Amino acid sequence: MSKITAAITAVGGYVPDYVLSNKELETMVDTNDEWITARTGIKERRILKDKDKGTSFLAIKAAKDLLKKNNTDPKDIDMVIMATATPDMPVAVTGAYVATQIGADNAFSYDLMAACSSFLFGMSIAAKYIESGSYKKVLLVGADKMSSIIDYKDRTTCIIFGDGAGAVLFEPNFEGLGVQDEYLRTDGNGRDSLKIEAGGSLLPSSIETVKNNQHVVFQDGKTVFKFAVTRMADVSDKILKRNNLTGDDIQWLVPHQANNRIIEATSKRMNLPDEKVMKNIHKYGNTTSATLPLCLFEYEKKLKKGDKLVFAAFGGGFTWGAMYLTWSYDS
Numbered sequence: 001m002s003k004i005t006a007a008i009t010a011v012g013g014y015v016p017d018y019v020l021s022n023k024e025l026e027t028m029v030d031t032n033d034e035w036i037t038a039r040t041g042i043k044e045r046r047i048l049k050d051k052d053k054g055t056s057f058l059a060i061k062a063a064k065d066l067l068k069k070n071n072t073d074p075k076d077i078d079m080v081i082m083a084t085a086t087p088d089m090p091v092a093v094t095g096a097y098v099a100t101q102i103g104a105d106n107a108f109s110y111d112l113m114a115a116c117s118s119f120l121f122g123m124s125i126a127a128k129y130i131e132s133g134s135y136k137k138v139l140l141v142g143a144d145k146m147s148s149i150i151d152y153k154d155r156t157t158c159i160i161f162g163d164g165a166g167a168v169l170f171e172p173n174f175e176g177l178g179v180q181d182e183y184l185r186t187d188g189n190g191r192d193s194l195k196i197e198a199g200g201s202l203l204p205s206s207i208e209t210v211k212n213n214q215h216v217v218f219q220d221g222k223t224v225f226k227f228a229v230t231r232m233a234d235v236s237d238k239i240l241k242r243n244n245l246t247g248d249d250i251q252w253l254v255p256h257q258a259n260n261r262i263i264e265a266t267s268k269r270m271n272l273p274d275e276k277v278m279k280n281i282h283k284y285g286n287t288t289s290a291t292l293p294l295c296l297f298e299y300e301k302k303l304k305k306g307d308k309l310v311f312a313a314f315g316g317g318f319t320w321g322a323m324y325l326t327w328s329y330d331s
């Protein structure tokens with residue numbers, strides 16, 4: 001029997017309707033369109049305004065989009081991996097709710113949290129379940145309602161993040177297409193550079209933590225940038241060399257959308273022209289777990305069977321890595 005590889009066979013996505021532009025941010029904090037565009041590449045981001053809807057709302061929309069487009073019966077899905085840094089609630093698994101709501105009654109599910117690398121690490125896990133032969137259809141959803149944890153008075157963070165969701169289906173492939181290699185890393189020394197201080201077991205919620213504004217994202221932007229810009233490029237370069245590839249062999253870089261300057265440093269290191277780099281940062285900002293699948297969602301029509309893709313991400317923790325994958329279908 002030929003070896004089973006894990007291929008992406010379908011893609012879905014969703015962003016909420018509300019557009020928060022740089023111009024509107026100018027009315028909220030001391031910032032301006034020129035600064036945001038030059039320093040990050042972001043022009044606008046989407047926000048889920050409904051107060052009674054959490055990340056699951058975005059995830060369900062993206063998953064349903066995938067099921068509909070691909071004509072997949074949700075009852076055939078074996079598992080749902082929910083990559084997110086903003087679960088609906090602590091403890092109760094958001095992925096379980098998403099699976100039930102989309103009709104994936106025969107699936108089991110769990111949440112995976114690795115900050116902005118959640119989706120990339122989820123791809124690795126989904127692939128392992130498929131490669132082992134244990135499961136045939138693994139749905140990986142990346143979704144974040146970042147607006148629920150952002151302080152819209154902090155100009156160093158509120159300009160960056162947005163809300164969104166994307167989903168991919170992993171299935172067995174017998175032509176050798178799909179995930180080829182990965183290089184995933186973490187460094188816990190970075191945990192104080194990008195975090196929400198309170199609300200976890202270390203500093204549970206209290207009146208004091210609310211008064212001290214400790215339930216929103218804090219980022220030491222300079223430090224995170226310094227690490228992200230080198231680490232993301234390092235792993236992308238490493239995955240190329242390890243597979244005897246150069247930039248000429250690669251059709252697409254699928255990078256985490258945190259800052260256009262980080263994306264450019266990575267593509268430059270890989271010797272890739274702009275046309276080979278998936279980008280939607282100008283429209284959506286940093287949607288954390290949703291950046292990679294939302295790129296696939298937007299570029300799906302351009303992808304061809306056999307295309308060589310490199311995924312790369314960097315996030316809080318620190319967490320980062322790269323994956324080399326060959327595309328399995330013509331859209």
Ligand code: UT7
Pocket residue numbers: 030031032035036039040116155156159220221222224225228257258259262286314315316
């Ligand atoms: O996805 C997870 C990983 N996250 C990342 O990869 C994000 C990494 N970090 C970044 O993308 C960048 O560090 C930021 C976009 C967050 C900030 O850009 P920067 O070029 O590193 O700016 P900076 O923090 O060095 O600040 C430069 C100046 C400062 O003013 P002074 O001290 O030079 O007078 C800031 O106060 O820009 C000022 N500044 C702003 N000005 C206008 C900071 N934020 C703003 C703003 N608008 N929103």
